[in-house]
Amino acid sequence: MISYTGLFSLSGKVAIVTGGAGFLGKHFCRGLAEAGAAVVIVDINSDEVSKIAMEINSAATGKALGIVADITNPLEVDDVVNQAVREFNRVDILLNNASGKGPSHDAYFAPFEDYTLEQWRTVMAINIDAMFLMAQAVGRQMLLQGDGGSIIQTSSAYGIMGPDNRIYEGSWYLNRQINTPAVYSTSKAAVVGLTKFLATYWADKNIRVNALVPGGTESGQNDVFQERYGARIPLGRMANAPEIVGAVLYLASEAASYVTGHCLVVDGGLNAW
Ligand SMILES: NC(=O)c1ccc[n+]([C@@H]2O[C@H](COP(=O)([O-])OP(=O)(O)OC[C@H]3O[C@@H](n4cnc5c(N)ncnc54)[C@H](O)[C@@H]3O)[C@@H](O)[C@H]2O)c1
Numbered sequence: 001m002i003s004y005t006g007l008f009s010l011s012g013k014v015a016i017v018t019g020g021a022g023f024l025g026k027h028f029c030r031g032l033a034e035a036g037a038a039v040v041i042v043d044i045n046s047d048e049v050s051k052i053a054m055e056i057n058s059a060a061t062g063k064a065l066g067i068v069a070d071i072t073n074p075l076e077v078d079d080v081v082n083q084a085v086r087e088f089n090r091v092d093i094l095l096n097n098a099s100g101k102g103p104s105h106d107a108y109f110a111p112f113e114d115y116t117l118e119q120w121r122t123v124m125a126i127n128i129d130a131m132f133l134m135a136q137a138v139g140r141q142m143l144l145q146g147d148g149g150s151i152i153q154t155s156s157a158y159g160i161m162g163p164d165n166r167i168y169e170g171s172w173y174l175n176r177q178i179n180t181p182a183v184y185s186t187s188k189a190a191v192v193g194l195t196k197f198l199a200t201y202w203a204d205k206n207i208r209v210n211a212l213v214p215g216g217t218e219s220g221q222n223d224v225f226q227e228r229y230g231a232r233i234p235l236g237r238m239a240n241a242p243e244i245v246g247a248v249l250y251l252a253s254e255a256a257s258y259v260t261g262h263c264l265v266v267d268g269g270l271n272a273w
Contacts, residue, residue: 007255011036014088015252016080018071018134019098021048023219024154024241028095029056029064031245032252037093038063040084044070044098063088071098071130081137090145093252094138096153097212099187100126105176112182120183127187128194135198139207148206152251153195157215157267159188164232171225178225192263199261208260210251214244215267234269 015032019025020041026048033039033056041056043049046068053066065087069076084091101108102122110119131153142149163180171178191211198209216229218238230237247264250256265271 004255007257008249008253009036010093010249010253013037013092013252014040014084014090015093015095016040016042016084016091016134016138017095017097018042018130019154020095021045021052021066022098024214024217024244025097026052027241027245028097028248031242031249032093032095033059033062033064035249035253036061037252038065038088040064040080040088040091041066042069042071042080042098044068071134072125074133077130077133077137080134081141085141091138091141092149094134094149094151095248095252096131096134096151098126098130099154102126109177109179109181115181115183123181123183124187127184128190131191132194135194135209139198139202142202142207143205146205148208150252150256151198151207151209152248153191153209153211155191155195155211155213155263156184156188157213157265157270158185159190159192159211160213160263160265161271167225167228167232171222171228173219173221173225178221195263196261203260208251208256210256210259210261211263212244212247212251213263213265213267215239215265215270217241217244232270233267234272237268239266239268 015037017029020029021043029039029041049066053064056062056064069080107119158180168179195211216238244266247266
């Protein structure tokens with residue numbers, strides 16, 4: 001008899017999570033570990049990598065390996081996959097999730113007319129070039145293993161629709177004015193393109209490739225932003241981080257064995273208007 005809830009178990013699976021020490025990444029790592037996977041947490045932020053790895057390893061059944069790496073560097077990407085295989089023998093799941101702004105807040109949030117090519121390339125290097133490198137390196141490993149896998153790539157609501165710029169007036173995060181720059185939308189739309197390409201390219205190898213498309217998640221934005229953003233959302237509010245995790249666990253698991261090339265949108269209904 002088939003166990004339908006058993007299909008959601010990730011017991012015996014090995015998952016690599018890039019950006020695993022980030023705001024959403026930590027929730028994804030905790031969720032994957034709780035579902036039974038050994039989790040390889042990859043991030044450039046060394047303090048936070050160790051903290052989340054320790055937290056997971058201190059749980060009774062948790063297994064985690066923290067790796068500090070800059071995944072825009074192809075050599076470091078290869079090293080991540082080698083370390084994961086040395087520690088856990090295989091890789092079944094890749095959550096390609098890292099994103100970045102680069103060092104300058106002002107350069108990242110500059111108006112489109114003034115945006116520099118250097119800043120554009122900094123963001124593209126993290127949000128899409130590194131995603132390509134990780135998918136390539138993990139895909140090679142999955143092909144070697146010969147029994148498929150699940151790759152999930154984090155896009156964004158702004159990869160499939162334009163931002164409503166009216167909500168940003170008076171909107172602040174960590175005491176700084178924010179917006180959504182074109183490079184973010186562009187890189188996140190590219191995630192969808194890469195996902196659909198790889199889904200068909202590796203379909204005959206049973207490597208499923210799907211995009212996770214979260215909407216805005218509450219993480220300390222000021223009240224003005226939360227109210228304006230919430231007013232755009234059919235469910236009337238921003239997401240809470242744990243509400244994004246279930247979609248990852250589903251796509252990672254056998255419950256989604258017939259799902260590939262899909263964009264799983266978790267946005268409170270924003271794109272349904
Ligand atoms: N938070 C949201 O509301 C939201 C909404 C839609 C989509 N997303 C997407 O979800 C994903 C996670 O978002 P988040 O809010 O956790 O972001 P975050 O900025 O908190 O985390 C991103 C992580 O990526 C890491 N990183 C950056 N450059 C790296 C590099 N070169 N090598 C290794 N690691 C690197 C950072 O150190 C950070 O820990 C991102 O892809 C983001 O675009 C987030």
